[in-house]
Amino acid sequence: MTHLGEEEIADLAVGCTVLAGGGGGDPRIGHLMALNMVREHGPVPVIDVTEVPDDGLVISAGMIGAPTVMVEKIPSGAEGPVIRSTIEQQLGVKAHAMMPLEMGGLNGVLPVAWASATGLPLVDGDLMGRAFPEIQMCTPHLYDIPAWPCVMVDERSQAIIFEPRDNVWLEKLARNAVSTLGGCACAGLYPMTGAQARGPVIRGTVSTAVRIGRTVRTAREDPFGALDAEVGLYPLITGKVIDVDRRTAGGFVRGSAVIEGIEGDRGRLVRIEFQNENLVALEDGEALATVPDIITLLDKHTAYGIVTEHIRYGQRVVVGVIPSPAPWRTPRGLEVVGPRAFGYDVDYVPVEETHARVG
Amino acid sequence: MTHLGEEEIADLAVGCTVLAGGGGGDPRIGHLMALNMVREHGPVPVIDVTEVPDDGLVISAGMIGAPTVMVEKIPSGAEGPVIRSTIEQQLGVKAHAMMPLEMGGLNGVLPVAWASATGLPLVDGDLMGRAFPEIQMCTPHLYDIPAWPCVMVDERSQAIIFEPRDNVWLEKLARNAVSTLGGCACAGLYPMTGAQARGPVIRGTVSTAVRIGRTVRTAREDPFGALDAEVGLYPLITGKVIDVDRRTAGGFVRGSAVIEGIEGDRGRLVRIEFQNENLVALEDGEALATVPDIITLLDKHTAYGIVTEHIRYGQRVVVGVIPSPAPWRTPRGLEVVGPRAFGYDVDYVPVEETHARVG
Numbered sequence: 001m002t003h004l005g006e007e008e009i010a011d012l013a014v015g016c017t018v019l020a021g022g023g024g025g026d027p028r029i030g031h032l033m034a035l036n037m038v039r040e041h042g043p044v045p046v047i048d049v050t051e052v053p054d055d056g057l058v059i060s061a062g063m064i065g066a067p068t069v070m071v072e073k074i075p076s077g078a079e080g081p082v083i084r085s086t087i088e089q090q091l092g093v094k095a096h097a098m099m100p101l102e103m104g105g106l107n108g109v110l111p112v113a114w115a116s117a118t119g120l121p122l123v124d125g126d127l128m129g130r131a132f133p134e135i136q137m138c139t140p141h142l143y144d145i146p147a148w149p150c151v152m153v154d155e156r157s158q159a160i161i162f163e164p165r166d167n168v169w170l171e172k173l174a175r176n177a178v179s180t181l182g183g184c185a186c187a188g189l190y191p192m193t194g195a196q197a198r199g200p201v202i203r204g205t206v207s208t209a210v211r212i213g214r215t216v217r218t219a220r221e222d223p224f225g226a227l228d229a230e231v232g233l234y235p236l237i238t239g240k241v242i243d244v245d246r247r248t249a250g251g252f253v254r255g256s257a258v259i260e261g262i263e264g265d266r267g268r269l270v271r272i273e274f275q276n277e278n279l280v281a282l283e284d285g286e287a288l289a290t291v292p293d294i295i296t297l298l299d300k301h302t303a304y305g306i307v308t309e310h311i312r313y314g315q316r317v318v319v320g321v322i323p324s325p326a327p328w329r330t331p332r333g334l335e336v337v338g339p340r341a342f343g344y345d346v347d348y349v350p351v352e353e354t355h356a357r358v359g
Numbered sequence: 360m361t362h363l364g365e366e367e368i369a370d371l372a373v374g375c376t377v378l379a380g381g382g383g384g385d386p387r388i389g390h391l392m393a394l395n396m397v398r399e400h401g402p403v404p405v406i407d408v409t410e411v412p413d414d415g416l417v418i419s420a421g422m423i424g425a426p427t428v429m430v431e432k433i434p435s436g437a438e439g440p441v442i443r444s445t446i447e448q449q450l451g452v453k454a455h456a457m458m459p460l461e462m463g464g465l466n467g468v469l470p471v472a473w474a475s476a477t478g479l480p481l482v483d484g485d486l487m488g489r490a491f492p493e494i495q496m497c498t499p500h501l502y503d504i505p506a507w508p509c510v511m512v513d514e515r516s517q518a519i520i521f522e523p524r525d526n527v528w529l530e531k532l533a534r535n536a537v538s539t540l541g542g543c544a545c546a547g548l549y550p551m552t553g554a555q556a557r558g559p560v561i562r563g564t565v566s567t568a569v570r571i572g573r574t575v576r577t578a579r580e581d582p583f584g585a586l587d588a589e590v591g592l593y594p595l596i597t598g599k600v601i602d603v604d605r606r607t608a609g610g611f612v613r614g615s616a617v618i619e620g621i622e623g624d625r626g627r628l629v630r631i632e633f634q635n636e637n638l639v640a641l642e643d644g645e646a647l648a649t650v651p652d653i654i655t656l657l658d659k660h661t662a663y664g665i666v667t668e669h670i671r672y673g674q675r676v677v678v679g680v681i682p683s684p685a686p687w688r689t690p691r692g693l694e695v696v697g698p699r700a701f702g703y704d705v706d707y708v709p710v711e712e713t714h715a716r717v718g
Contacts (some may be wrong), residue, residue, distance in 0.1 A: 086522075158528060161520035163445075169517060176539040180532055 024104020551562020
């Protein structure tokens with residue numbers, strides 16, 4: 001794939017929602033913003049990170065905050081240029097490309113709009129290979145690459161530039177600023193040269209999400225089988241949402257959803273706990289699956305991903321798990337995004353060891 | 360006065376505490392830091408704002424947050440250079456001089472240390488002519504001069520740069536950041552050219568504070584009479600502190616102190632309410648004095664000012680009022696720092712109209 005046009009953007013919006021693990025925000029706003037931009041400026045060129053010159057600057061960008069807020073507090077459209085120009089001014093160099101911070105929901109497609117608005121190509125990759133709720137939960141953090149200079153910008157084009165001590169401090173400072181700005185804001189962070197980026201960037205995730213989206217959008221008979229063929233899908237339960245508890249506070253949405261088994265899973269109850277993204281799936285007090293594996297609620301009929309803020313009583317869903325990107329399965333990766341990083345005193349067990357794929 | 364040496368700094372620490380209206384922080388830390396710096400680098404040159412070239416950059420600086428926190432969370436000493444270099448980088452010009460943000464407590468003397476550390480002269484003036492708790496409560500705000508680029512820096516040399524929509528938004532964003540940083544942090548803000556600064560700067564306040572400090576420190580017999588001769592002092596009550604209620608939250612200290620009259624004031628009770636600075640003095644539910652007049656608790660024996668965080672049960676005090684600097688007595692000034700700006704539904708009445716001077 002060399003360009004993102006209208007069809008690819010539609011595919012991307014669906015695919016990155018499957019990959020998000022429940023987070024990243026409702027993609028629809030970002031989808032519309034990206035469509036508007038490419039209708040005006042033409043398709044967005046997509047490049048591999050290996051095509052970025054060694055000293056070329058790549059800016060990762062996305063929305064930060066609570067996805068429940070992003071649904072109604074939408075970007076103005078002016079954020080991309082502010083992110084680009086502010087980071088360029090801080091570093092004194094011109095940007096070469098933009099990249100999604102995470103491959104999830106809104107944050108998979110919004111950077112397409114920003115790449116288009118700033119006239120930059122989009123790198124085919126991201127810093128999570130899925131979505132995670134916190135700033136240090138990005139692959140460059142595993143390489144001790146600083147997330148700053150980081151700029152946060154809201155829909156009033158107010159900018160806050162952070163030069164923190166470390167990435168965890170940035171998470172604290174930025175999260176707090178997001179709360180003051182009303183619960184979400186856009187950000188550019190982890191500026192890297194091409195040489196730096198080639199290590200941490202999870203490559204090809206934009207293409208993968210486009211392929212997933214196309215598969216799900218076009219599968220007539222068996223979307224789950226098609227999805228499984230694309231990414232390897234491990235279903236935990238087929239059921240009905242019978243309870244949702246969602247609290248938006250401190251720049252996150254936290255809570256849980258309970259799925260009651262139907263059909264072959266009748267009699268089972270699975271509880272999903274989330275902090276923006278789904279963190280664990282529990283049954284009878286035991287973890288069926290945990291981060292960093294990607295736990296996604298999928299619509300039982302269409303296999304479309306359901307983001308946290310759209311979980312509703314009565315939805316028929318398949319809770320599916322996609323194996324985590326490889327960098328998160330390392331000891332250092334698990335320190336940063338494993339279950340204990342979120343307060344769960346359980347060991348991470350790769351989903352392939354405990355569950356079977358579709359069919 | 361052309362330079363601030365050790366003696367002048369000692370005078371300044373005492374004098375600006377009298378002028379602070381209870382806020383600005385305990386001056387002792389700033390006093391020691393300034394002393395250390397001038398012992399190393401020599402006296403700090405003091406200039407009038409009229410001596411700054413039209414295009415010369417003046418950076419105002421001070422600590423922001425709760426004075427109760429400043430007592431134990433002290434600056435590292437590296438903040439001044441970070442403030443200077445960050446604002447210079449943001450604006451792309453070199454600084455000509457530093458200036459105290461406010462003439463109160465710690466914030467009267469800390470900028471002397473920073474001027475010394477950065478090799479800049481100090482402007483003989485400030486942006487309040489006293490101390491106030493919020494960022495928009497500075498005279499440039501009355502001239503629609505933006506407080507940004509504003510840099511906040513903590514003792515770990517973490518920097519946050521704000522480019523807000525307006526000065527009131529900056530107050531929200533900076534106050535919140537201060538809370539995340541532990542309750543206080545240092546800041547450089549309201550960068551102005553010499554031409555801009557000549558309108559809003561309240562001139563000569565460093566010299567005035569030095570004179571007040573010298574007067575109080577050297578008066579043997581009648582410090583109150585000497586202070587009155589210097590600034591015009593309107594005593595409200597002589598009494599004993601019988602109650603203090605102090606809460607540190609949200610980047611401020613808020614609360615009240617009750618003074619029970621002694622000697623000629625026996626039988627009276629006066630309540631002082633504060634948000635960092637003393638806002639109102641109340642008796643029988645009526646306001647005796649309000650912001651922007653400077654309400655200061657003065658030690659009954661020495662006339663030294665007592666900052667909010669040092670008010671203690673049993674202290675013998677004179678509650679004295681010094682008339683507000685002129686810019687705050689205008690209609691626009693009163694909108695920003697009058698009693699209604701702090702939620703008190705009373706009109707401002709200049710203290711000269713209701714009270715008599717000492718003796």
